[in-house]
Amino acid sequence: MSASDLGPEDQWPLPPAWMWDCTECVRRYEAMKHVQAVIAGLTAEDPGVDWDVTDSIVGTQISLSRHLADAHRDALPDYDPSCRTCAEHRESVDRRARSSPDLLQGAVMVAEEHRARHLFAPPRIVGLM
Secondary structure, three states, X not given: OOHHHOOHHHOOOOXXXXXXXXXXXXXXXXXXXXXXXXXXXXXXXXXXXXXXXXXXXXXXXXXXXXXXXXXXHHHOOXXXXXXXXXXXXXXXXXXXXXXXXXXXXXXXXXXXXXXXXXXXXXXXXXXXX
């Protein structure tokens, strides 16, 4: 399958220009793409290859999104009204603010990581976390 065969939900967006000005963003983005390429190569050679998703692709995406949320919070996109996961995170943050303030910081962190993923991951993948 070539890139031209991918639908809009599966295409990786070009990250915003400001990310390329941050050495740490570039390092983490390149690490993420490298791991994706390695895993794609391994699974192409042997579709039954055993690899730990939490220690590779997902882990590098979380690392990048956490960095973006920590270092570039003001540049994160707002909640996307067309994204069901954004709506769930916004609801969770609102609910924690009202009823469980001790859990609010964790809900905010996860919501920020999700919003950051909108900057660099395909829509189909963004909605998974």
